[in-house]
Amino acid sequence: MLAAMPPTSPTPVNRDEAPPRAAVRKSVRERGDACPGALRLHAADDGRLARLRLPAGLLTPRQAEALADAAERLGDGHLDLTSRGNVQLRGLGQSCGAELAERLHEAGLLPSETHERIRNIVASPLAGLDQLPSADVQLWARELDGLLCASARAAALSGRFLFALDDGRGDVATLGADVTLLARRDGSVVVRTGANRSGLRVTPENAPRAALLAAETFLTLAEASGSGAWRVRELPAEHGRGLEAAVRAGLADAGIATEYVAEASELAPGPGSEPGPEPEASKPDPEGEPPLPGPVLSPDGTVALSVHARLGRLSVAQWRLLATAANGPLRVTPWRGVIVPGVAPAAAGAVLDRLRTAGLITAPGSPWHGVGACTGRPGCAKALADVRSDAAAAVSRGSGGLPVYWSGCARRCGHPQGRWVDVVATGEGRYDISVQGDARSITTTTGPELELKPELELELADAVAAARTTPLTR
Known part of the structure; x- marks a missing residue:
């Protein structure tokens, strides 16, 4: 069912009393960690999946090309960016593990086979x-x-x-x-x-x-x-x-x-801040924003380009455009973006135009900015809906406000931190929508239940857009 959210009168819910956002965690784990890696591949419905850890998100141009080549020759021709600044390859064949490992070794992306999954x-x-x-x-x-x-x-x-x-x-x-x-x-x-x-x-x-x-x-x-x-x-x-x-x-x-x-609140000044006395220890820490899409002037006079991927997924062609534009290592961000450093100021506008034309998010006004989704159907066996298609159908109804994340099931794999609009599939074409809070609060609102049918797609989009502008309540 779709719980359509009215834009007014949100009801605060105590986090300790709210229903859990995922399956209840057992006090004692009874199985080992099955988190996928570059060597331990996960068997998904669309083929095997490799998750490659990139400390600080850094990739040299040579390493970026090695990943593009692996995605093109061994996978489905795409690269997925994760919420930890890592990269996933999907659609890998049953017997490609050894070849993938060899390619990663040659590119310097596997410094330790025994530790590759912990380099988060x-x-x-x-x-x-x-x-x-x-x-x-x-x-x-x-x-x-x-x-x-x-x-x-x-x-x-x-x-x-x-x-x-x-x-x-x-x-x-x-x-x-x-x-x-x-x-x-x-x-x-x-x-x-x-x-x-x-x-x-x-x-x-x-x-x-x-x-x-x-x-x-x-x-x-x-x-x-x-x-x-x-x-x-x-x-x-x-x-x-x-x-x-x-x-x-x-x-x-x-x-x-x-x-x-007691409380580490003495951070470096944020944008536009003026030097002043040290803050009191009781004041909350400032929370910096993720890099917005667009150009960033660097101290050396060059321009760094902040670019986001639609729903966190890049084609090999898009990936290569980013790599060839960079004058230095790419930086994959935890917000499913890529920082392209060292672009000449005179060329920055033209490069951004090429990236935008290629389908990348290059400005904060893009309706795709802040919209994320898990793999969903048909790639994940646990997913209850094709969330990527549904998210794409709804994305044109507005932009701005809280991030929104579409999940194929209650596990909510890859969801953002802080406050976000939580769109969770409860069946094919049925969604629950809520506004999830930070560690101190959780806010949810619900409205009349609607089943998503073709003629109601606009109602789904409007419900999500309304949720993104829900006022903060404590």
Whole structure:
């Protein structure tokens, strides 16, 4: 059924009382982590799926071409961008695993076969590419990746464990990572675990090692709890409460000095902000916005182009256009976009026009901006609807407002963080629509139930558009 949402009178719901957004998690996991990787391929209805981890989303032009070639020769000719800045190849043949691995090895995309699934590292995509002062999160990402691959202990991490390296603008710090490195105005870095607003201050040179030690400490507590937890938020309460203290003790044993920070709110200034006194510790952290589509002036005088993929999916031809336009490594973002660096200012407008003509999102006014979807039918056996087709049919009814994400089932694979319009299939042509909240609140509204038929497609589109402009309630 379609729960059509009126644009007024939203009803706040306590998150603790609200129905779960996915299947109820068991307190103890009874199976191992089956998260796909570059070597462990997932059998989907449209062929095998490979998920390639890209620490900080970085891809050299040679590596980008290697992925395009693999998608074209071994897969379905497309590349999917994930909510962690990684890339997926779909439609792979039953016996192509060895050839794919060889191609990735040759391109330098498989530095460790035993650790390839745990290299989940997101970083502020525009760090060093815009006019904001920023920490060198790309350096942190390279160092952390090397430390992870060298740690036998880290190989036990789940393929879902996430590191976020925030240059101080507060963008990737909001992504619900398990370990977050957050740059501060005073040049230090705060290490956070899970949803903690508090953290431990360390020096920048110690930040990557501190992140690794925090992850290894989580593993120790997860094993002690017997819960089989894959993420920090899955730790039993008594173990979760002790994680920060255990991390601090582990850092001290490793010779890394720390200072407890009650709430790490002293981030680098955001766009348009003026220098001023340090904020009070009780003030909330600023939450930076994802990079908007369009040109970004870089400190070296070149232009970086922020481009998004429609529903997170790129054809090989579109991918190659991005790679050939870049003068430096591409940066895949956790918001299913790509940053193309080093474009000459005189050529930036023409390049954006070519990318827009090719079907990419190059401006925030595009009706496709902020619209996402999982694979849905026919690619996923668990999906209840062809959500991509339904999302495409509804996208022309408006733009702007909250992000909207279409899910083929209640698992909501790949949904965004923060607040978003949640469109979940409950059957072929039937959807529930709600506004999902952040960690502190959840807002839902419902209206008259309608079954989606061809003559009611506009009502579906209007319901989604109305939900995107639903006022925030607490």
